[in-house]
Amino acid sequence: MAQDDLKNIADEIPWQSPVQPVELRPDSEFQFNCHKGVSCFNACCRNIDITLMPYDIVRLKRRAGLTSSQWVSRYTLPFPMDGHAMPGLKMATKPGTNECVFLEESGCSVYADRPSACRYYALGSMGVRRAGGAQVEDIYFVVREEHCKGHDEPRTLTVAQYRKEQGLEKYDQMNFEWRDIVLKKRSSGPTVGKPSERSLQLFDLCSYDMDNFREFIAGDGFAEVFDLSPDELAELLADEDKLLLFAGRFLKQVLFGEMTIAVKPEARSARLRKRRQREQEAGQGGD
Ligand code: SF4
Numbered sequence: 001m002a003q004d005d006l007k008n009i010a011d012e013i014p015w016q017s018p019v020q021p022v023e024l025r026p027d028s029e030f031q032f033n034c035h036k037g038v039s040c041f042n043a044c045c046r047n048i049d050i051t052l053m054p055y056d057i058v059r060l061k062r063r064a065g066l067t068s069s070q071w072v073s074r075y076t077l078p079f080p081m082d083g084h085a086m087p088g089l090k091m092a093t094k095p096g097t098n099e100c101v102f103l104e105e106s107g108c109s110v111y112a113d114r115p116s117a118c119r120y121y122a123l124g125s126m127g128v129r130r131a132g133g134a135q136v137e138d139i140y141f142v143v144r145e146e147h148c149k150g151h152d153e154p155r156t157l158t159v160a161q162y163r164k165e166q167g168l169e170k171y172d173q174m175n176f177e178w179r180d181i182v183l184k185k186r187s188s189g190p191t192v193g194k195p196s197e198r199s200l201q202l203f204d205l206c207s208y209d210m211d212n213f214r215e216f217i218a219g220d221g222f223a224e225v226f227d228l229s230p231d232e233l234a235e236l237l238a239d240e241d242k243l244l245l246f247a248g249r250f251l252k253q254v255l256f257g258e259m260t261i262a263v264k265p266e267a268r269s270a271r272l273r274k275r276r277q278r279e280q281e282a283g284q285g286g287d
């Protein structure tokens with residue numbers, strides 16, 4: 001990344017922010033370790049502000065044996081991710097505290113399925129698009145907060161080693177399309193205008209509600225428009241990870257016109273016919 005770009009990012013970081021204004025690449029080394037023996041054990045889970053990503057929810061709702069909407073209503077708080085109310089979800093806290101709902105005396109009760117943000121800490125990551133570039137590039141920063149003593153631990157490792165250790169390769173792969181969509185929405189700025197209520201609902205469905213998205217693609221309305229083979233559809237219905245990746249592609253197609261899912265040629269006329277039929281039925285019902 002050009003030094004000017006880096007300076008621009010560094011300028012965005014508030015004064016006295018815990019984010020260290022030094023860009024790290026996958027092979028950059030940093031000093032950090034976190035284990036049960038550190039004096040600050042669990043301190044980071046007592047004051048959380050965690051934005052959840054789609055794969056976090058899939059993993060955590062699966063672990064809990066709940067549907068996506070059940071898990072979301074029990075364990076998250078909605079918030080607007082931008083000025084157009086793009087729906088976001090934060091991890092819930094215990095009543096009257098900033099403590100994570102999943103923190104127990106012995107530590108994290110969902111450790112094997114903890115969210116991406118918990119895995120990254122004390123690193124921060126950011127997707128950036130170079131000027132004129134089509135690809136999103138991940139850059140990393142150390143987040144150094146006073147309470148976290150892990151930075152004093154005598155262990156040096158690379159960002160790539162840390163990501164592997166924390167199981168982040170899979171999480172980043174699963175959340176990639178979604179992060180790209182959020183970045184595109186943010187960088188498109190106010191000129192694009194406020195998205196319709198329908199697009200915000202679709203964003204919510206494709207991001208946080210795989211159980212209802214599964215039903216949606218199994219339904220007649222989807223089959224009328226999109227040209228999936230029976231085998232492709234069966235694979236998506238049976239494999240939730242593949243379904244989540246497909247949901248990202250679907251959202252990009254609907255929001256940005258990035259056509260990666262075949263549309264039936266007759267879809268437009270069939271939809272028009274159906275709409276007319278509904279209008280006629282509604283008219284007859286009113287007589
Ligand atoms: S999910 Fe686990 S690691 Fe993450 S904040 Fe909660 S208790 Fe801590």
Ligand code: SF4
Pocket residue numbers: 033034035038040041042043044045121122147148149150151
């Ligand atoms: S070392 Fe840092 S990340 Fe680990 S428990 Fe302490 S505050 Fe949390």
